[in-house]
Structures are given as structure tokens and as C-alpha cells.
Amino acid sequence: xxxxxxxxRHYMQKEIFEQPRVIGDTLEGVTGIMPELFGDGAYGVFKExxxxxxxxxxxxxxxxxxxxxWIESIAKVPVNVEIASExxxxxxxxxxxxxxxxxxxxxxxxxxxxxxxxxxxxxMPHTLTICNVSTSAxxxxxxxxxxxxxxxxxGVASTKAFTTQLAALFLLTLTLAQVNGRLTEEAEAEHLKMxxxxxxxxxxxxxxxxxxxxxAEEFARKENALxxxxxxxxxxxxxxALKLKEISYIHAEAYPAGELKHGPLALVTEEMPVVTIAxxxxxxxxxxxxxxxxxxxxxQLYVFADxxxxxxxxxxxxxxxxxxxxxxxxxxxxxxxxxxLAYHTALARGTDVDKPRNLAKSVTVx
Ligand code: G6P
Numbered sequence: 001x002x003x004x005x006x007x008x009r010h011y012m013q014k015e016i017f018e019q020p021r022v023i024g025d026t027l028e029g030v031t032g033i034m035p036e037l038f039g040d041g042a043y044g045v046f047k048e049x050x051x052x053x054x055x056x057x058x059x060x061x062x063x064x065x066x067x068x069x070w071i072e073s074i075a076k077v078p079v080n081v082e083i084a085s086e087x088x089x090x091x092x093x094x095x096x097x098x099x100x101x102x103x104x105x106x107x108x109x110x111x112x113x114x115x116x117x118x119x120x121x122x123x124m125p126h127t128l129t130i131c132n133v134s135t136s137a138x139x140x141x142x143x144x145x146x147x148x149x150x151x152x153x154x155g156v157a158s159t160k161a162f163t164t165q166l167a168a169l170f171l172l173t174l175t176l177a178q179v180n181g182r183l184t185e186e187a188e189a190e191h192l193k194m195x196x197x198x199x200x201x202x203x204x205x206x207x208x209x210x211x212x213x214x215x216a217e218e219f220a221r222k223e224n225a226l227x228x229x230x231x232x233x234x235x236x237x238x239x240x241a242l243k244l245k246e247i248s249y250i251h252a253e254a255y256p257a258g259e260l261k262h263g264p265l266a267l268v269t270e271e272m273p274v275v276t277i278a279x280x281x282x283x284x285x286x287x288x289x290x291x292x293x294x295x296x297x298x299x300q301l302y303v304f305a306d307x308x309x310x311x312x313x314x315x316x317x318x319x320x321x322x323x324x325x326x327x328x329x330x331x332x333x334x335x336x337x338x339x340x341l342a343y344h345t346a347l348a349r350g351t352d353v354d355k356p357r358n359l360a361k362s363v364t365v366x
Contacts, residue, residue, distance in 0.1 A: 107136020240338030
């Protein structure tokens with residue numbers, strides 16, 4: 001009811017603003033990296049496996065895609081990420097030394113549960129879930145788990161469940177790296193410091209809300225939008241586009257920016273807002289030339305740029321600056337800005353933000 005909402009207009013907004021706290025809760029008590037964070041016997045399982053298969057749906061699938069970038073780069077373990085409803089019905093090649101990871105807010109999604117059972121029936125016994133409900137079927141079915149502590153998520157469009165999944169997946173990444181002898185004590189200490197500082201860092205992004213509202217008022221008049229990201233921010237672009245579609249009903253597509261010239265550039269006109277995720281990372285210069293390709297066709301760029309990225313606003317280039325560049329954990333900060341953009345665009349269009357048409361919070365039937 002209204003009392004529970006406090007100063008917020010919708011559960012989605014409330015849940016976006018709970019993220020600093022629930023990310024802190026999810027990482028609470030993590031004083032060091034150790035396999036047992038994922039349950040008894042985790043060390044033996046992590047020693048045994050030589051690859052990871054992630055199975056999930058919807059927003060949880062995008063958390064998995066982000067984790068692929070982390071795990072391959074930091075732990076050097078190969079990762080496949082599959083949409084659960086596709087995986088369960090296709091012929092694939094099982095490998096017994098696979099860590100099968102399901103990601104699910106509810107722990108009850110029918111396709112994800114069926115995909116898990118399918119993987120196990122093909123001879124892959126090492127299972128782990130990242131899940132927000134400790135009493136769920138998914139947790140019962142998996143040998144290992146990490147319970148995110150997002151709390152109850154009411155808004156159909158997932159927000160705090162996603163960022164807490166990312167926090168848990170980053171812990172999994174560091175743990176796999178450690179088991180493989182790829183995590184020095186200095187690196188562990190540095191990563192833990194960054195993780196502990198996440199609540200403060202994400203609060204600083206949420207404080208950009210007034211600037212994002214101004215953009216949302218323009219977005220509310222559009223019928224299409226493109227989202228661009230590169231590297232580990234490509235899944236974040238996908239999630240930003242999904243959020244906008246789900247609650248504002250604006251058609252949105254995400255592309256890895258390098259792929260623009262292979263199709264989506266044909267859609268770019270003055271009428272096409274192009275949301276660009278511009279972290280100050282190794283791909284920034286490449287991204288800037290992708291932005292030029294958009295500007296040359298008259299597209300309007302809406303850029304979320306880290307400090308020091310030297311991207312300035314100008315004709316057709318709108319910039320909101322994120323307070324700090326956050327290295328490997330940058331996706332967690334950038335997605336919070338995109339959640340607010342979707343939320344305020346939907347608000348301006350007057351849609352039913354917490355209960356978008358045709359969608360359910362958890363899909364327990366096929
Ligand atoms: C539904 C929800 C999404 C969610 C997806 C997967 O589509 O609307 O927000 O990402 O299910 O749900 P799960 O509980 O498995 O994460």
C-alpha cells in the first residue's frame with residue numbers, strides 16, 4: 001500500500017532506490033573470497049569444472065551475459081550463456097566438467113527449472129544457482145547456491161534483483177579465479193574494496209535522477225530507441241532496451257556499437273534517439289567513432305559518460321556524466337541510470353509502471 005511506498009510513486013522507483021542497501025546486504029559478511037560462500041563442497045566442484053554454462057530468462061539472462069565477460073576475463077574459464085527456453089529444446093553437446101549456473105530472481109521460472117533438469121539429465125551434475133528466494137524450487141534443485149538479498153521485488157520489471165545478481169556473479173568470478181590460482185591477495189583486497197564501496201557509488205548515480213527526468217520527457221514522445229554499448233556494457237545496453245520496452249512500450253533495440261554499420265545504421269534519422277553507454281574503458285575511442293557514425297546520419301545521441309571520458313555535449317549530443325569510472329563493476333552503475341531513464345519515460349507516458357500489460361512477474365508455466 002501507500003505506506004510501504006514511502007516517498008516513491010511506484011514500487012519500481014522504490015526498488016531502484018533500494019539498490020545501495022540491498023547490494024550492501026547481498027555482500028554483507030563477505031570478508032574474503034572463499035568457495036564456501038557458495039555452499040559446502042563448493043571447493044571440490046570448482047576444482048573439478050573447466051567451463052561454465054549459464055541458463056536463465058529475461059533480465060536474469062542479461063546478468064548471465066555480463067558475467068561471461070567477467071569470468072572469461074578474470075577467471076579465464078570459458079562460459080556459455082543460453083536462454084533457458086532455447087537450451088531445453090535444442091540438441092547440445094554436454095560436458096561433465098561443466099558448472100551449470102542458473103540465475104533467477106524467483107527461483108520458480110518454469111523454463112529455467114526445466115533447462116536445469118535437462119542439463120543434469122545429460123550428465124552435468126555440478127549445479128549452482130544465483131537466486132533471490134532461498135525457499136524456491138531452484139535452490140532445492142541445485143547443489144550450490146548464492147542467495148541474493150534484494151528482498152521482495154514487486155515491480156514486474158526487475159531492477160534490484162538484477163544488480164544483486166551481478167554482485168553475486170562478480171563474487172563467483174573472483175572465487176573461480178582464486179581456485180584457478182589467478183587471484184593475487186592484492187587483487188582480492190582491491191576487488192573487495194571496490195565491492196564494499198558499491199553502495200556509495202550507486203547512490204551517486206541515483207542522484208542524477210533530475211537530469212535523467214529531463215531526457216525522459218523527450219523520450220516519452222518517441223516510438224523507437226537504439227541502445228549502444230561495447231564489451232561488458234553490451235548486455236547492459238540490452239537490459240536498458242528491455243526495461244524501456246517493458247514499461248514504456250517504446251520499441252527499443254540494443255546493439256554492440258561495432259555492429260552499427262551492419263544494419264541498424266539504416267534506421268538512424270533525426271527521429272532516432274541513440275542511448276550510448278560510454279564508460280572510460282579501453283573501448284572508448286572505438287565507441288567515439290561509432291558515435292560519429294550516428295551523428296553523421298542526424299541521430300540524436302544520449303550519452304551516459306564516465307568522468308574523464310572527454311565526451312562533451314554539443315549539437316545532437318546530450319551528455320549525462322556518471323560520477324566515477326568503476327572498472328570491472330561499471331555495469332552495475334551504468335544500468336542504474338538506464339533503469340531511471342525507463343522508469344521516468346514510462347511515468348511521462350502514463351503507463352502502468354509496476355504492472356505492464358501482458359507481462360507477469362514470474363512465469364511459472366511454459
Ligand atoms: C519475467 C519477469 C522478468 C524476469 C524473468 C525471469 O519475465 O517479468 O523481470 O527477468 O521473468 O525471472 P526470474 O525470476 O527467473 O529471474
